[in-house]
Amino acid sequence: EIVMTQTPVSLSVTPGQPASISCKSSQSLLHSDGKTYLYWYLQKPGQSPQLLVYEVSSRFSGVPDRFSGSGSGTDFTLKISRVEAEDVGIYYCMQGIHLPLTFGGGTKVEIK
Amino acid sequence: EVQLLESGGGLVQPGGSLRLSCAASGFTFNNYAMSWVRQAPGKGLEWVSGISATGGSTYYADSVRGRFTISRDNSKNTLSLQMNSLRAEDTAVYYCAKSADTLPTKTWFDPWGQGTLVTVFS
Numbered sequence: 355e356i357v358m359t360q361t362p363v364s365l366s367v368t369p370g371q372p373a374s375i376s377c378k379s380s381q382s383l384l385h386s387d388g389k390t391y392l393y394w395y396l397q398k399p400g401q402s403p404q405l406l407v408y409e410v411s412s413r414f415s416g417v418p419d420r421f422s423g424s425g426s427g428t429d430f431t432l433k434i435s436r437v438e439a440e441d442v443g444i445y446y447c448m449q450g451i452h453l454p455l456t457f458g459g460g461t462k463v464e465i466k
Numbered sequence: 467e468v469q470l471l472e473s474g475g476g477l478v479q480p481g482g483s484l485r486l487s488c489a490a491s492g493f494t495f496n497n498y499a500m501s502w503v504r505q506a507p508g509k510g511l512e513w514v515s516g517i518s519a520t521g522g523s524t525y526y527a528d529s530v531r532g533r534f535t536i537s538r539d540n541s542k543n544t545l546s547l548q549m550n551s552l553r554a555e556d557t558a559v560y561y562c563a564k565s566a567d568t569l570p571t572k573t574w575f576d577p578w579g580q581g582t583l584v585t586v587f588s
């Protein structure tokens with residue numbers, strides 16, 4: 355099983371300031387097809403998770419461009435360039451290369 | 467609009483059974499894999515089970531293999547999860563989620579249903 359490790363566990367950010375979340379996998383998520391199967395989800399309070407980023411750096415439809423994903427192999431980062439109040443919630447990374455699909459433990463983002 | 471609506475959650479004693487359903491609409495159901503993902507109270511996300519678009523292949527987490535059975539009825543656009551021999555650690559909100567491809571790997575989940583709560587208590 356691929357273990358996904360997220361840091362930090364929580365983050366308190368002033369509106370308008372940047373935020374960064376790290377996700378590390380225990381095995382490379384680079385497939386022989388050249389794609390890297392790393393995803394980012396946001397679970398807003400009281401809601402179901404929603405997709406933000408797929409394959410490391412591709413923003414999903416409707417996701418603001420203040421969100422950006424980067425990384426390769428086993429090390430990945432989600433950055434929010436300027437945090438807004440609506441960005442609060444728990445962020446999860448997920449690997450999709452091998453079953454069982456596994457998630458990071460989550461990073462809770464709060465507004466100062 | 468793509469919609470997933472779970473039902474079937476509730477209270478059950480350890481060792482008991484429960485069947486969850488997920489009604490899908492707004493997309494061609496038999497073109498996409500589906501999965502169940504759960505979230506224990508105050509905890510993170512755990513993938514439980516997945517099924518291919520045709521239903522011909524099923525996949526399970528070790529924690530539920532042999533106790534849970536995933537299935538789908540493509541004629542009724544419905545995904546199911548039969549849960550047997552339930553344990554206290556199965557207590558969670560269960561979400562159904564649509565994959566973006568015919569298999570549950572190498573793809574993302576979107577959307578997720580609103581979830582249904584399963585509580586296993588003694």
